[in-house]
Amino acid sequence: MLRRRFPEWFVLLLPAIIVIAAVVLIPLIFSLYSSFTPYKLTRPSTLWTWVGTYNYEKILTDAKFWAAFGRTVLFLTIVLNLELVLGLGIALLMNKVTWGQRTLRTILMFPMMFSPILVGFQFKFIFNDNIGLVNNALQSMGFNVALPWLVDGKLAMFSIIFAEVWMSTSVFAILILAGLFAMPRDPLEAAKVDGCTPWQSFRHITLPFLMPFIFIAMTIRSLDVARAYDIVQIMTGGGPARRTELLWTLMSRTGYVDARMGLANAMGYVSILLSIVFTIYFFHKLSAARAQIGMGG
Amino acid sequence: MKRMNILKALLASTSIVAAADSAMAQDWGSFDGVTIEAKLIGGEQYEGLYARIAEWEAATGATVDIISKKSHFEIDKEIKSDMAAGTTDWCVGSNHSSFAPQYEGLYVDLNDLVPAEVIAEFVPGIIGASTVGGELLMLPRAQFDVSVLYYLKSNYEDAEQAAAFEAEYGYPLTVPDTWEQVKDQAMFFADPPNFYGTQYAGKDEAIVGRFYEMVVAEGGNYLDEDNRPIFNSDAGQRALQWFVDLYEAGAVPAGTTSYVWDDLGQGFASGTVALNLDWPGWAGFFNDPEASQAAGNVGVAVQPMGSVTRTGWSGHHGFSVTNDCENKDAAASLVMFLTSEESQLAESAGGSLPTRTAVWEANIAAAEAGDDPFRAEALAAFAAGAEYAFAVPAIPEWGESTNLVFPELQAAIVGDKTVEEALNDAAEAVDELMRESGYY
Incomplete structure (x- = not known):
């Protein structure tokens, strides 16, 4: 009798495959299935009603969803660029520090150690129009104003961007600093001998070398920021009048408060497109940047 | 002022002790060895009542296990998740008139478990607002709200x-x-x-x-x-x-x-x-x-x-019994105890509004006879305001x-x-x- 044997590599990987299937694959398939149903948490029987692409059609024609989608892209773009510029600046300054650099690096990571919910509450208080620190500081400097930081469309967006940037700029700084540490000194010294200005050295030697690190940071942060939820939910809840509504505040309200999990899952699958597009774009740029400094494609 | 606070505390504790005495006297049934799991609303103004649960445990021989205590919005999300997962075999849940219609099929009709004469002791309008599709989904506690x-x-x-x-x-x-x-x-x-x-x-x-x-x-x-x-x-x-x-x-x-x-x-x-x-x-x-x-x-x-x-937008809190509860009689007894006249007297001593007719009358009489004109003024305003109260549409x-x-x-x-x-x-x-x- 022939007894079929699984290849060794498969047997060795089987426990991992089972675990991943249980915690990732099955929930993924289940949520994809439920996005084709009118599944309401409070009416479990609705899970077995097939409505085809109804939820997707509803989303694709829903101006509110696309407004939240567009706002998320805008939020993502501004946050990533600000974090990059500030992170690069901090890393370059940090690289010049000769004494106490380790302590500084630890301090730099403090904001990352806070839970996003705490950061949300902290900035909700700081930007409160009535009892907040910022307005009180402005008033004690003689400005008799109460700026509605969390209400005005532009100020509210600024406030949540500020909180997000405050918390996560150090991710960029730390990754870029790692790049600076790994950088060979020879090209910089050669450039100095050849009479390059500091700007020329930075623009043509340091920056190209750092680009792979920057794109890795960009990829990681783009996935994080596209899922921004805690800080926004605490600070503005997506309001007022949907002025700060992002994909995840919309999705969580639809799924958990309105209990329309089928619709929320459909929103989730459409919004995954955003993360996929950004990831492909940054990986493409990463390969190009690696090729440019001779690290292969 | 401190002396006033101490006086208030003493009065409150006296009324709780008095209420406890009568709780022992009332027959809440005997449920030896039964454990009732409960999901209750948490927060300073709601907690005082839960201290009385020990009295019910002593009177019935049952035990209450509070498996969740959160704000109503958090409890609401948890209950919806429970309904989705089918894990609704806990027994007693905090409920609210604005939330109640959403939980289709989760809670029993208390008309079947609570004697009609007990239900008649509550303010009729509030019983009406606790009833969805002809089913009495909760018994109201002394947390009636009208602004x-x-x-x-x-x-x-x-x-x-x-x-x-x-x-x-x-x-x-x-x-x-x-x-x-x-x-x-x-x-x-x-x-x-x-x-x-x-x-x-x-x-x-x-x-x-x-x-x-x-x-x-x-x-x-x-x-x-x-x-x-x-x-x-x-x-x-x-x-x-x-x-x-x-x-x-x-x-x-x-x-x-x-x-x-x-x-x-x-x-x-x-x-x-x-x-x-x-x-x-x-x-x-x-x-x-x-x-x-x-x-x-x-x-x-x-x-x-x-x-x-x-x-007059109004709402009120209450307690419900789940359909999946193993011992519904014990759960209903607990709900009746938490919403009893004694419980409402104790809870409304903290300033909240009762939902039982007799407790309303007792509170107003006590305020008029007492030396706290602010409390009397507030209660008179609430009593006048309650006349215009209406609940939100009873739809999910x-x-x-x-x-x-x-x-x-x-x-x-x-x-x-x-x-x-x-x-x-x-x-x-x-x-x-x-x-x-x-x-x-």
């Missing part, structure tokens, strides 16, 4: 200010009795950013409830008999215009659209808001010198009128509809849309929800 008008008394004691107001608005400055007067006075008193005329809840269900009661006060309604949205009527537009006018005039804090109950309570307690429509639970806090800068300066009046009637879609409506109300308030555009957009969205839900 009244809190105001700073000092604003009405300044002759110069009164003369200036009368010169500008053409009628004497007295505590407002209509929402138009509230608007005039709020604009008159406002001196932003140091002092505001009034404030209102600005997001979530809170602002929709406030808008809803204004629509009713203006002679309109939120939904018609078929559950079609009709809040974009003329009455609805007048109601929303009131919020918009106050915001545009700077008579409310600029951040009011992000405020809910805690922000509003703290705002009035900071002494920087002249007029504040708020819930009964805040009365004690507002007049507590250790918590509130407005203490000693707080007046309480019945809620003002719109052009047709007074506002109420909560979801508020999520569609509140961003539109905000859009009108902050000037992104006109009142008419905002209400039409909101009505269109609610119409789609009602159609999808199969009402018409």
Whole structure:
């Protein structure tokens, strides 16, 4: 009798495959299935009603969803660029520090150690129009104003961007600093001998070398920021009048408060497109940047 | 003042001991060895009652295991997750009149478990608001909510200010009795950013409830008999215009659209808001010198009128028994105990409003006979205010509809849309929800 044997590599990987299937694959398939149903948490029987692409059609024609989608892209773009510029600046300054650099690096990571919910509450208080620190500081400097930081469309967006940037700029700084540490000194010294200005050295030697690190940071942060939820939910809840509504505040309200999990899952699958597009774009740029400094494609 | 607090504490503990004595005397049944799992609302004003559970345990031999204690919004999410996962074999859950219709099939009809004479002891309107589709889904605890008008008394004691107001608005400055007067006075008193005329809840269900009661006060309604949205009527537009006018005039804090109950309570307690429509639970806090800068300066009046009637959005808390509970009799006994006359006397001693007729009467008599004129004034206002109370539509879609409506109300308030555009957009969205839900 022939007894079929699984290849060794498969047997060795089987426990991992089972675990991943249980915690990732099955929930993924289940949520994809439920996005084709009118599944309401409070009416479990609705899970077995097939409505085809109804939820997707509803989303694709829903101006509110696309407004939240567009706002998320805008939020993502501004946050990533600000974090990059500030992170690069901090890393370059940090690289010049000769004494106490380790302590500084630890301090730099403090904001990352806070839970996003705490950061949300902290900035909700700081930007409160009535009892907040910022307005009180402005008033004690003689400005008799109460700026509605969390209400005005532009100020509210600024406030949540500020909180997000405050918390996560150090991710960029730390990754870029790692790049600076790994950088060979020879090209910089050669450039100095050849009479390059500091700007020329930075623009043509340091920056190209750092680009792979920057794109890795960009990829990681783009996935994080596209899922921004805690800080926004605490600070503005997506309001007022949907002025700060992002994909995840919309999705969580639809799924958990309105209990329309089928619709929320459909929103989730459409919004995954955003993360996929950004990831492909940054990986493409990463390969190009690696090729440019001779690290292969 | 400390002596007063000690006195109050002693009185409260005396009433609890008295209530405990009678609890032992009443027959709550015998449920030896039974464990009742409960999911209860948490928070300072709700906790006092749970201390009494030990009395019920001693009387019945059963044990209560509180497996979850959270705010109502968190409990709501947890219960919905339980319903989705089918893990609803716990027995007793906190419930609220605004949430109850959502939990289809989760809770038993208490008419089958609670004697009719016990149900008859509650205020009939509140039993009506606890009944969905003919089923009594919860027994109400002493946490009945209808808002009244809190105001700073000092604003009405300044002759110069009164003369200036009368010169500008053409009628004497007295505590407002209509929402138009509230608007005039709020604009008159406002001196932003140091002092505001009034404030209102600005997001979530809170602002929709406030808008809803204004629509009713203006002679309109939120939904018609078929559950079609009709809040974009003329009455609805007048109601929303009131919020918009106050915001545009700077008579409310600029951040009011992000405020809910805690922000509003703290705002009035900071002494920087002249007029504040708020819930009964805040009365004690507002007049507590250790918590509130407005203490000693707080007046309480019945809620003002719109052009047709007074506002009166109301709700109440209660306890329900799940269908999947193994020992429903024990669970019903616990619910009856938590909502009994003794429990309501003890709970309402903290300032909340009872839902039993006899306890209302006892509280008013005690306040009149006592030496706390503020408490007597507040209770009289609540009693008058309760006459205009109405509950939200008893349909599962109420909560979801508020999520569609509140961003539109905000859009009108902050000037992104006109009142008419905002209400039409909101009505269109609610119409789609009602159609999808199969009402018409």
